[in-house]
Amino acid sequence: LFLTFKKLIRLLDSAVGGEPFFSRLASGKIDDKTVVFAGDTGRVNVAMGRRGKTPSKFGCRQEVDFNFFQAHLWREMKGKSEHIAPAVVWREIQTFIKGHRKVADSREGFLSREDYMELVGMKMNWAVRGSRDDLYDLFLSYESCKKAINGFDRMDVAFDVLRRLQQHDYKGPPIHHLYVDEVQDLAQIEAVLMMRVLPNPQAIVFVGDTCQTVSSETDFRFKDLRSCVKEIFYPTSSPEVVKELWSLLVNYRSHDGIVQASNHIVSLLEELFPMTIDKLPPAMGQNAGPPPECLNFDELSRLLCELDSKRSSRSTCLLGANQL
Template sequence: MSLEQVHEYVRKKDEEKSSEIDMDDNTMLEEDDEEEELGDIPNSFHHLTDKHFPLFITYKKLSQMLQGTYGIDTKKLTTQQKLNTDYNVHDNKKEEIFQGSYFFNKINASWAYFVNYKIFQERYWKHFSDYHRQKLDCELVYSEFSVIKGLNPEVDYLSKEDYRAISTKKYPAFCHNRDQIYDLFQQYEKMKARNGDYDSIDRTLAILRCAKTKPLGGPHIHEVYIDECQDNHIVDFALILKIFDRADSIFFAGDTAQCIAQGSSFRFQDIRSLIYQWELNRTKINYNLCSMKPKQFELNVNYRSHNGILRLASSVIDLIWHFFPNSIDRLSRERGEIGGPLPIMFEEFQAETFHYNIFSVGEHASYVEFGAEQVIIVRNDAAKKRVKKLIGKVGLVMTVFEAKGMEFNDVLLYDFFTDSPARSKWRVILSALDDHSKGVQTFSHEKHYIL
């Protein structure tokens, strides 16, 4: 990919994020446009032919195909019908829904939103109390909702008692205030039901209910491969296992250390248990099948990086395990085939000379042109805009999520601690180091959950 192509890709992404939503659009709105190369794939498994295989699709495309196969109306995906919709979120007696800076009567609203993290942050978070918005982190609350709603595929969501009972070691973020989180979850579901909005788990649960009563049909799928599985919920995998229950084999690949998707709380231990139960259920239905214990193996040799960077990455994983044991899978350390230096720390950032100072180290170092093989990675969109204003079009600036899966020769991580919502709470990691622990605050789940 050339530098010009990379800039064009990033420009289009920025335009998508900044474009205003047309209030008169009667279609269901989702943030991301489907990839153009998937446009020729029909939205129903019944219309697939041999020419479509091997079939490469995203989970979003899979969901669209399953909706088409089962005839599911997108406008009826909100699952929380058993919640009391008379709950007054806005302290108004008249049933209204919030959209942008206006209120609309629900009867006149013929569209709805697909609620991802961005929509949740912009349109839902502001309706919670000032106390909760100041005390809790929006992104972590959004992720915790997926634990309540996406952990057990047998129910629409956990009861408050079941949520209280789940392991605090596996899900430690809000172990001291789960009642508050559950109340916020109920408020969110009621607001969403009033608006007619839906989220990814609503969609998955609606499809799963259909799949339990009606087989998929269409061509027989022999093998299924799921990559980057850490970005999905357990309920998503329950759906995949249900619709492909006749498959000869299903393969999952992922890395919990790369679990950066908002709303995901993935652990391989959970999916291993799910697959084991799936195998048992299959053998009860089809006696010709033999129950197999799922096999798990690790790919711990990294061919894309050197040991200097991998050692630093492993130390970060060690810190997660030190402070939040069992919250991620305990895997063996990654290693590279070649050695290399540790990353370099820069104390100052000068926009005028950054491409000389940062990507050319030492007096006799040759200058490295800042192009498609170099990138500045920032924490969020606000930091991205700030850095781009500083350096102009000289270099490529991306958020962590945008850079996921891409490869560069030189990477600058810019101001991650300053832009972190944890602020000074990061200092508690020094307590894990014997030489620097003196005078450092003692770690507490309640105070440092945001880490």
């Protein structure tokens, strides 16, 4: 069974005892009349104006993602600063304050100010390291704005399911194995949720690439995922019990000229931002190839001519498959 994480957590919501996070019909499906999910442009649960925000006529719950946060909530939040971008604030909230693995065992569903200051430490985004108090104040303002529109975010859903798992059993279909791809797009608390649904370290495989972290929600490192595995499955054992990462170093998609160029860029990230990326052995391409060239076209027509598949094989600068 192939599922996105969004679909998986909605299934888990209905399969764990207690009151589901989402209102359900008799069939078990989510009642669409009670919730507006992010991206549903036809139904927005909040109207913004100069006088503030008022719930819309729908009167249902509104999912908040980064786009909604930036478009509707950011300008209403108190204490925001010009030197902290909304994307940075959102990622700190989702990754650490509400997405840290320690949140799974909290009562409130988020880190206290003291825990945030202590646990995050040097892992925090270097650009806002001196603004942690301000960031936490912005988080409190965000929660207030979200509550005013009856909103929720993906960490609220994960925490609710985790909280119910502590009191009730999982009642859904048996899950024997989990293969989680693109794990770099998940927060720690979401990884913890999967480990507690399937409490067998031999039955879960996490695969991902920190260099492909494109989600606006989270910062990810495999070191943090290893800490989750250690705390969930081996809480009384030494750290060495969790094996090292198995790195897949051969790139089958690009030739070695491109791969070596990307290795140089990654090495700069490792040197300049050591706490934001996993340091892994350099990758290699399966096939040899020339190093990439920087093209400078002053006219769009010249660029289109180079990209023309019928002409590119005769071009002085080979593109794509013509390089192999």
